[in-house]
Amino acid sequence: xxxxxxxxxxxxxxxxxxxxxxxxxxxxxxVGKSTTAVNTALALARYGLRVGxxxxxxxxxxxxxxxxxxxxxxxxxxxxxxxxxxxLNLKVMSFGWIDPEQNRGAAILRGPMVSQVVSQLAxxxxxxxxxYLVIDFPPGTGDIQLTLTQQLPIDAAIIVxxxxxxxxxxxxxxxxxxxxxxxxxxxxxxxxxxxxCGSCGEKQRIFGEGARERLVQQFGFQHTFEIPLDPRLSQxxxxxxxxxxxxxxxxxxxxxxxxxxxxxxxxxRLQQENPGIPTLSYNVGQNCEMTYPDGRIIEIPPxxxxxxxxxxxxxxxxxxxxxxxxxxxxxxxxxxxxxPVGQYAASVKWSDDHRSSIYPYDYLEERFVKS
Ligand code: ADP
Numbered sequence: 001x002x003x004x005x006x007x008x009x010x011x012x013x014x015x016x017x018x019x020x021x022x023x024x025x026x027x028x029x030x031v032g033k034s035t036t037a038v039n040t041a042l043a044l045a046r047y048g049l050r051v052g053x054x055x056x057x058x059x060x061x062x063x064x065x066x067x068x069x070x071x072x073x074x075x076x077x078x079x080x081x082x083x084x085x086x087x088l089n090l091k092v093m094s095f096g097w098i099d100p101e102q103n104r105g106a107a108i109l110r111g112p113m114v115s116q117v118v119s120q121l122a123x124x125x126x127x128x129x130x131x132y133l134v135i136d137f138p139p140g141t142g143d144i145q146l147t148l149t150q151q152l153p154i155d156a157a158i159i160v161x162x163x164x165x166x167x168x169x170x171x172x173x174x175x176x177x178x179x180x181x182x183x184x185x186x187x188x189x190x191x192x193x194x195x196x197c198g199s200c201g202e203k204q205r206i207f208g209e210g211a212r213e214r215l216v217q218q219f220g221f222q223h224t225f226e227i228p229l230d231p232r233l234s235q236x237x238x239x240x241x242x243x244x245x246x247x248x249x250x251x252x253x254x255x256x257x258x259x260x261x262x263x264x265x266x267x268x269r270l271q272q273e274n275p276g277i278p279t280l281s282y283n284v285g286q287n288c289e290m291t292y293p294d295g296r297i298i299e300i301p302p303x304x305x306x307x308x309x310x311x312x313x314x315x316x317x318x319x320x321x322x323x324x325x326x327x328x329x330x331x332x333x334x335x336x337x338x339x340p341v342g343q344y345a346a347s348v349k350w351s352d353d354h355r356s357s358i359y360p361y362d363y364l365e366e367r368f369v370k371s
Contacts, residue, residue, distance in 0.1 A: 012153070014081050015122065017129040018052070020267055021153060023183070026160040027170035029139040032191035032227070033160045034062040035237055037136035040158065042244040043253075043260035045089045049131040052084060052091040056118045056148065057138045061096030068240035072097055081126035088245050093125045114138065115147035122152055141177040149181045150342045150358075156186040156267045158259075163190050163210025171211050175219075182344035182362075186223060186266040187259060188215060193226035203228070223266065225259045228252065278361050280346040282335045290364055300368050302334045305348070308367055309356040 015021075024037040034057070041053040055063035064072075069087035074097065076082055082098075084091040095117065118138070127133055135154070138144055148154075159174040161167040167190070175185045190210045194203040206229065215221040227233075230252055236243050244253045276293035283289075287299040300308075307326050309315075314324035330352050337349040345360040 012123045013079065014125045014127050015133070015153070018127050018133045019131050020155045020271075021133045021135060022186075022263065022267070023135050023137050023149065023154050023157040023178075024160060025137040025141075025145065025157055025174055025178075026139050027141055027173055029060070031139075031160050031162045032189075032233075033057075033139060034066060034136050035233060035242070036158065036160045036189050036191060036227070037134055038063070038066045038237070038242050039244050039253075039256040040260055040263070041090055041132070041134040042088060042242060043256040044132050044134070044264065046244070046248070046257065047260065047264070049264070050129060051089075052093075052127045052130045052133040054122055054125070054133060054135045055092075055094035055096065056121065056135050058095045058114055058117055058121075059138060061094045063092060063094035063136070064096040066237050066240065066242060067092055074098065077126050079126075081124055084125050084127060091127060091130065093121060095121060114144045115151065118144075118148055119151040141173045146177060146181070149178060149183055150345075153340065153343050154178075154181075154183050155343065156184050156263070156270070158187045158189060158263060159185055160189045160191055161211065162192050163205065163207045168211035168214050171215065175221075181342045183342070184266075184270055185221075186263050186270075188221065188224045189227060189259065190224060191227045192229040195229045223262060225255065225262075227255055277340075277343050279340075280338050280348070280359070280361075280364075282338060284334070288335065290361065290368075298365065298368055300364065303329060303331055304368070305335075305359070305364075306333045306350055306352075306354070306356070308359070308364070309354070310358070310363070311356055313354075314356075 024033055024040065026033040034055070038053065041051050045051040053063065055061045067087045067090070069085040069092065072085060074082055082093070084093045085097065122135065137148065157178045159171055161171050171188055178185050188211070190212060192207065193210060194205045196203055212224045215224055233243050233252065236246050243250060244256055247253055278290045278292045280288060280290050282302065287301050288305050290298040290300065306329055307324065309324065315321070316323055334351050335348045336351055339347050341347050341358055345358045347358060348356045350356065
């Protein structure tokens, strides 16, 4: 068995050259998530960043409508990875290009399959060197979305909403879902926020005031952006040339540049402040090691790590009682496979055939350093 300190490239061959992954998410469909994802991706690209865009909405892929690459034949590399398509300086991929009859395909996909298909789509596409991979998430905050955030190393999220009454609850649900897997929400986009009168310039808030004030008051959340309701946004999207591509100087395009700039700034700041995620590894006959990018190492004896498993078979879900007894374990138990889970945990397969699905890094740090 070899050391496994460099896990990510082997698990995600297509993502090896991707610097940051940005999820664009919404609680409901039809709020403008895809419109935001495509315009944000194009805005990031206009700053000279190398950007990919993955349409992860397998139920209703909209990228083939929003963008029209000249060449839509898909090619496979020697390593079996799919080459993304090129359009408007973006590398793009959608289930809609893989299965043009996607509606039939989507109808038979069940929840767990959806997250599998999407992570395969993300990880089996050869994205090459990218500063950002923007993922247009399937709408909702259920199991599919949660699993995706656990399977893919997502760095940050943008939540898209509309200013109706319930939007505050939607946004909080979204922030909380990403919070549970340690993915920071770097912006909330209130789409169709107002309609600007063509003659007097007044902003008419057709759907009400939205969640902006409450987000600031209750969460201190400052990064809220308003995009107006504008028929040109939908018209140009339908024609396959999103607003930023057709009218780069338009005031609404400027709003997307501002959004992209703030998101990039916030992610860069968070990455500088954050010491980074550790890597869990094991070399035969030695302790397991949790190694931080700054070189700090926490050593954990394999038996202790196995005993620290929190799965339902090892710890009662209802009472929290420890079910696994140390004396029942093979004293020489060791990891046979260690894989990262999102950006916040690792899963371990053991020589006794047990699989510990999630060891959050914070939990390991708490248990093996502070005790
Ligand atoms: P979602 O991805 O959330 O399902 P879409 O981005 O596909 O939503 O948008 C739904 C519809 O609303 C599309 O027809 C789109 O062109 C339109 N749309 C989105 N944002 C705006 C906006 N700010 N003004 C006008 N139309 C919009």
